[in-house]
Structure formats: C-alpha cells, structure tokens
C-alpha cells in the first residue's frame with residue numbers, strides 16, 4: 001500500500017472526531033446537555049416537543065426514540081440536519097468546523113486489533129455496566145449497545161443448531177437464544193459491538209442495528225497480516241466460504257448497502273486483494289463501486305457471483321447433498 005493513499009473517508013472521519021462530541025454539538029447548534037440527558041429532538045418535531053434525543057459521546061452516535069432511523073453517527077446527523085448532502089460532504093463539514101487538517105497518513109496497521117469475540121465477552125464482565133434506573137425518566141432508554149450486549153449475554157454458544165444442521169455447516173461465530181434464534185454479532189474493526197444479525201429457526205433474517213451498520217460486520221478469520229480478505233452479504237455464505245477456503249478471513253456485511261463501508265472498515269495495511277462473493281440480493285452497482293474502491297486503494301479485486309440465494313446453498317448443491325426444505 002502506498003504511503004500517499006488518502007482515500008479512506010469513512011474510517012478517517014470516525015477517528016478524527018473521536019472525543020470531540022461536545023464541539024460537534026456546539027457546531028451543530030445542539031445543546032451539549034444531550035450527552036447526559038434527553039433533549040428535544042433537533043432533527044424533527046415529535047409529539048409536541050417531547051424530549052427524545054440524546055448523544056453517546058463515546059461512540060459519537062445519536063439516538064432519538066421517534067426519528068426514523070432511530071439513530072446513526074454524528075456524521076449522519078450533519079446530513080439529517082440538512083447541512084450536507086452526502087457522507088463525504090458531512091465529513092468535510094465537520095473537518096472544516098473542527099479545524100481538522102487534511103492528513104496524508106498511511107493506512108494505520110491494525111496490528112493490535114483485539115479479538116472481537118474476546119472483546120464482546122470482556123464487555124459482558126463489567127466494562128460497560130448497564131445503566132441503572134434511578135427513577136429519572138431520561139434513563140428509561142438504555143443505550144443500544146447495552147441492549148444488544150445483553151441479548152448476546154443471555155444467549156449460549158451455538159453448537160448443533162437445527163438451522164445450520166439443515167444447511168450443513170457449523171454455526172461459526174453465532175450464539176443461540178433459548179428460543180432457538182441464532183445471534184451473529186456485528187462489530188467494527190476495534191471490536192465494538194454495533195449490531196446483530198438474528199436468524200430464526202425457520203431461517204428468517206433480521207438485522208438489529210440502531211440506524212445503519214456503518215461498516216460494522218460479522219467477521220470470521222484473522223484479518224491481521226492477511227494479504228487477501230473476502231466479503232459476502234450473508235452469514236451463511238461467509239461460514240461456508242471461510243471453511244471451504246481453509247480459514248480465509250471474510251466479512252459478512254449483512255445489509256447490501258453496507259458492503260463498501262465494511263470492506264473499508266476491515267482493510268489493513270497488509271491487504272493486497274479483495275475477493276467479493278456477490279449474490280442476487282447485492283445492489284447492482286456493487287461491482288462498479290468495489291472496482292473504483294479497489295483502484296483508489298491499489299488493491300486487486302476478484303469477483304465471484306452466484307445465482308443461488310447464497311453460497312451455502314450453492315456449495316451444498318455442488319456436493320449433491322442439499323437437503324429438502326422442511
């Protein structure tokens with residue numbers, strides 16, 4: 001990777017605004033009290049000015065009980081407030097407002113990237129104590145991270161699970177609830193839990209996130225020092241490809257619009273190639289977008305596609321062992 005590479009807009013802005021929440025709120029004309037309590041939503045009027053909006057200064061994300069989506073990053077908030085039309089423009093708006101100088105830093109090596117699962121497990125043991133309800137109504141909405149951490153916490157490692165048994169693969173990276181739902185955590189490159197994919201016993205998918213995943217993804221394999229990293233939409237595809245390719249590090253980006261952000265999030269200085277395993281639910285523009293991204297970042301792109309719903313089905317069909325749906 002060349003040292004002059006500067007095209008990492010998403011990861012860059014996240015790092016650049018770290019710890020600067022109060023300044024951002026001042027810049028946007030929002031009462032900084034939002035970092036501690038709920039205030040009237042600055043995005044839209046809801047229910048006669050009911051207080052519903054707050055900001056998490058640690059994650060730089062906002063949350064509003066009545067907005068749709070319910071929350072997103074502070075960069076997205078710039079767009080929601082009509083101060084920019086795109087993510088890139090919003091990032092520039094913040095850089096200008098906070099006097100962040102453009103920098104030509106090489107890709108930061110993620111050599112000390114923590115094991116995401118270990119992080120999730122350590123979080124359960126008190127790094128992020130669940131807010132106690134002291135009777136103050138502003139504490140009634142627990143932080144989203146705490147909710148999904150609690151969901152994972154209440155689940156058990158998925159061993160022999162009917163859904164993955166039916167699909168003939170191991171439920172790698174998943175936990176299972178008492179009710180039989182599979183939970184697959186989506187985290188960012190630093191291991192922060194940002195969302196969940198929930199799969200019911202019948203195979204119904206639900207992505208649980210507060211707004212957009214913003215590059216957070218399900219991951220399998222070691223990304224540190226990996227020359228090739230792969231990406232695919234579905235967790236099912238991810239598990240099968242990871243297994244078939246002998247442990248290849250692979251991202252499950254979980255929603256079609258999260259593909260580029262997720263690749264950008266998990267790229268390291270060692271990455272030279274991106275392999276994308278596309279399927280019928282991917283957006284048609286993905287290949288063009290990924291090609292441009294690869295060119296901008298001096299990466300080789302390998303493109304695969306299947307007409308099957310996902311690669312676990314494609315693989316099982318090739319084996320001639322795909323069971324009939326129950």
Ligand SMILES: [Zn+2]
Nearest residue numbers: 041064066067
């Ligand atoms: Zn709102």
